[in-house]
Amino acid sequence: MHYTLCDLFSDLTQNAVEAGANSVTIVLMETDQAISLKIQDNGHGMNPQQLAQATDPFWTDGIKHPGRKVGLGIPFLIQTAESTGGTWNIESNHTGKTGTTVTCSFDLTNIDTPPIGDVTGFFRQILSFDGRYEMDIDFSAERGEIKCSANVKRSELLEALGLEEAGSFEDAGSLALLGRYLESLMEEYYG
Numbered sequence: 001m002h003y004t005l006c007d008l009f010s011d012l013t014q015n016a017v018e019a020g021a022n023s024v025t026i027v028l029m030e031t032d033q034a035i036s037l038k039i040q041d042n043g044h045g046m047n048p049q050q051l052a053q054a055t056d057p058f059w060t061d062g063i064k065h066p067g068r069k070v071g072l073g074i075p076f077l078i079q080t081a082e083s084t085g086g087t088w089n090i091e092s093n094h095t096g097k098t099g100t101t102v103t104c105s106f107d108l109t110n111i112d113t114p115p116i117g118d119v120t121g122f123f124r125q126i127l128s129f130d131g132r133y134e135m136d137i138d139f140s141a142e143r144g145e146i147k148c149s150a151n152v153k154r155s156e157l158l159e160a161l162g163l164e165e166a167g168s169f170e171d172a173g174s175l176a177l178l179g180r181y182l183e184s185l186m187e188e189y190y191g
């Protein structure tokens with residue numbers, strides 16, 4: 001199976017949640033020509049040395065995934081963007097508690113750019129990571145006459161499903177409902 005842009009986006013968003021963020025903001029914009037993503041978190045951030053290590057493909061903190069010798073998300077972002085005419089940027093602040101902001105964009109007209117993959121599945125996955133966190137997703141897409149935009153907040157979705165107490169979409173039933181809801185929001189574009 002191909003590693004898609006959405007797989008990459010999902011790994012980068014998981015980093016934000018793993019950094020202890022309780023607030024993660026996602027802005028995804030898509031056209032026929034390009035897709036861009038911004039992930040902003042208020043997690044523990046990285047100091048300049050950690051940031052330099054994170055962009056090195058042969059380095060991982062060895063804590064989150066014991067036994068794994070290499071990190072994947074960030075080096076893959078860099079390699080994919082740089083080999084396909086895309087862009088990437090990571091800003092991180094270790095001391096000011098401003099967390100990390102990752103932005104990237106990909107040229108969909110470049111034949112070497114990986115396929116986008118499943119955007120609805122990406123949203124469903126990042127909304128259902130373990131942990132208590134707020135997540136704000138802003139999606140907009142445009143293809144010719146077709147324009148689609150959606151805004152979802154994790155806390156509101158949990159509340160709508162009566163899961164505020166649980167704090168997560170834990171069972172298969174809620175995950176399926178979440179998936180169907182996201183599909184309905186975006187069916188104008190992907191339907």
Ligand SMILES: Nc1ncnc2c1ncn2[C@@H]1O[C@H](COP(=O)(O)OP(=O)(O)O)[C@@H](O)[C@H]1O
Nearest residue numbers: 015016019045054060061071072073074075100
């Ligand atoms: N949003 C983030 N906030 C804080 N640290 C991060 C963030 N993203 C990445 N990192 C740091 O960079 C390292 C490398 O990330 P990544 O390339 O995804 O590999 P992995 O998650 O497998 O270690 C992480 O282990 C973590 O220490």
Ligand SMILES: [Mg+2]
Nearest residue numbers: 011015072073
């Ligand atoms: Mg990672």
